[in-house]
Amino acid sequence: MKLLIVGSLIFNASVLLCIFGDVMKIDTTGASEQTARQDKLTVKGVEASYKLAAHDLKRMNQYKSIIMNVARAKQMDPAVIAAIISRESRAGAALVDGWGDHGNAFGLMQVDKRYHKLRGTWNSEEHVTQGTEILIDGIRAIQRKFPKWPKEHQFKGGISAYNAGVGNVRTYEGMDIGTTGNDYANDVVARAQWFKRNGY
Numbered sequence: 668m669k670l671l672i673v674g675s676l677i678f679n680a681s682v683l684l685c686i687f688g689d690v691m692k693i694d695t696t697g698a699s700e701q702t703a704r705q706d707k708l709t710v711k712g713v714e715a716s717y718k719l720a721a722h723d724l725k726r727m728n729q730y731k732s733i734i735m736n737v738a739r740a741k742q743m744d745p746a747v748i749a750a751i752i753s754r755e756s757r758a759g760a761a762l763v764d765g766w767g768d769h770g771n772a773f774g775l776m777q778v779d780k781r782y783h784k785l786r787g788t789w790n791s792e793e794h795v796t797q798g799t800e801i802l803i804d805g806i807r808a809i810q811r812k813f814p815k816w817p818k819e820h821q822f823k824g825g826i827s828a829y830n831a832g833v834g835n836v837r838t839y840e841g842m843d844i845g846t847t848g849n850d851y852a853n854d855v856v857a858r859a860q861w862f863k864r865n866g867y
Contacts, residue, residue, distance in 0.1 A: 685744035687806050688822035690859045695823075697857040699850035705757075716857030719753065724865060726758035730775065733792045734867070741799045746867040748799055750859035751776055751829065754851070765789025774798070801829065808833040827852035 697713035706722055708715050727734075727749055734752070738745035755777035756762050765774055765788070772779050774789035776798025783801065787793025806825025812833060813821060820839050827835065827842040830851040836842045843852050 686742045687825070688818040690744050690747055690822070690856060691863060693819045693823050693856045695856040695860070696850070696853045698854040699848045702848040702850055702854055713857045716854050717861045720750065720858040720861040723753040723758040726760060727753065730758065730790065730795070733795050736792055737795045737799050741796070741803060743799050743803065744859065746859040746863035747826070747855070748795065749862040749867045750855045751798065751802065753858050754855050759790060762789065802826070805829050805833060809836060812836070823852050823856060826855050
């Protein structure tokens with residue numbers, strides 16, 4: 668019984684860890700038809716995001732300890748880190764020797780070499796830390812840009828900014844216009860909600 672209590676305390680601690688908001692409270696329309704086509708899905712929206720995340724789970728679990736370590740250190744929801752890794756690199760499956768985006772983006776979280784000095788190997792804790800720090804910088808910039816937005820709206824805006832930059836986020840409703848597939852934050856949030864229910 669003691670182990671169960673310890674386990675539940677650890678679980679509760681991870682739930683409370685994310686200082687940026689509760690991903691389960693963020694509204695989402697999920698993946699666009701364009702994004703869903705990656706896996707030849709006949710559905711779009713939240714259902715498609717769930718299926719895309721599920722397809723990546725086995726590969727994602729190879730990196731689970733890294734994701735959890737970074738999440739604890741950076742006070743970020745591990746499900747959000749997993750969702751970005753799923754969206755950006757399909758948990759590594761979309762990469763060639765660690766690279767994507769025509770050789771411009773590196774690693775599981777696809778850090779762009781044109782804007783950042785790359786750290787670590789493509790699948791390392793150092794790399795996931797760098798990607799998570801870039802995400803946090805985006806969230807904080809959105810908090811400054813839209814101080815009156817609720818916490819969860821700022822969180823979602825920061826996720827959108829991870830893809831297309833802070834300048835692309837102009838309204839809450841339109842934050843994904845101009846992102847890859849015009850669905851980036853909505854897809855990532857839906858995937859994160861799925862990962863949250865599946866061990867992250």
